[in-house]
Amino acid sequence: MMSRRRLGFGALAVVLAAGALLLWTPTRQLLFGTAQAPRTVVVSGNIEAHQSVLSFTNVQAPIIDLPFDEGKSVAAGTVLARVDDGFYRQQLQIDLAALDVARQQIAVSQSNLAAAQNTVLSDRLDLAEKKRDLERDAQQLKVGAVSRQTYDQALTAAGQSAAALSRDQALVKVAVNNVGLAEASLKDAEAKVGLDRVTLSYTTLKAPFSGVLAVRQAELGELAGPGVAIFTLDDLDHVWLRAYLNEQDMGRVRLGEPASVTTDTYPGHVYHGRIGFIASQAEFTPKTVETHAERVTLVYRIRIDIDNPTHELLPGMPAQAEIALLRAGK
Structure with missing residues (x-):
């Protein structure tokens, strides 16, 4: 008799616990909402920058002044070279x-x-x-x-x-x-x-914008003329990441959306960027991707603009960006 009574109490406790759980779950969802981790997508690519190959215009003469070497930061209007005038x-x-x-x-x-x-x-x-x-x-x-x-x-x-x-x-x-x-x-x-x-005035070559002299292609005494490259000037203040976005993620990113950019060169350092361009037409994944399965996937090219005041990010540097995907229907 006592065993049956204990068995009844036990069954009643199980029923009450189950009911309490059923009542608590909707109340919690009503108060706090359903927990859902935000989805993100990670894209990879290479850093790029505006590059300008500088040469003399409409003059042809030997170079007599070449004060800078590669890697030098120069301001807009700086005299980079002179020819015999x-x-x-x-x-x-x-x-x-x-x-x-x-x-x-x-x-x-x-x-x-x-x-x-x-x-x-x-x-x-x-x-x-x-x-x-x-x-x-x-x-x-x-x-x-x-x-x-x-x-x-x-x-x-x-x-x-x-x-x-x-x-x-x-x-x-x-x-x-x-x-x-x-x-x-x-x-x-x-x-x-x-x-x-x-x-x-063309006998003096000046920097058209502030940047870094990436390549010096001439030496003193060489004959300069139209089309003869003297320097390659990079604008490192404003660089961008060229990357590709899968077709299924296209509807969940927007122009101007922020992105967190990281590189293996500076681990732990996050660079803040924004999506500045999304291609209107799809293309196949670039051939640099190793597997054939990934190469035949349709992707959209995107550009993530990044401020680079310290010039840490250099053209050609591999980088990746994390972009928060918008919820469906937004």
């Missing part, structure tokens, strides 16, 4: 002399124009006088006060004065054209001098 300075002096001649030619042409205009003014005064003489002689001829010969001489003088005026007016037009030609020659000379100054 003697020929280009001489050309500038020649064109400056031609510019001075063009300016003097304008002064001469303007003086000739002023003289021609004054001559026309004198011709008009002379013609007016000759016309008055002719009119007076014509009146006196009617009353017999002057001879026919005197009248004819006055008529000829008036005609000659009119012809002289026409000739000098034509010379004024010529002088005006000469001034125009002189002004055009001056503009041409000024343009040549301006081009000479620009060309002369």
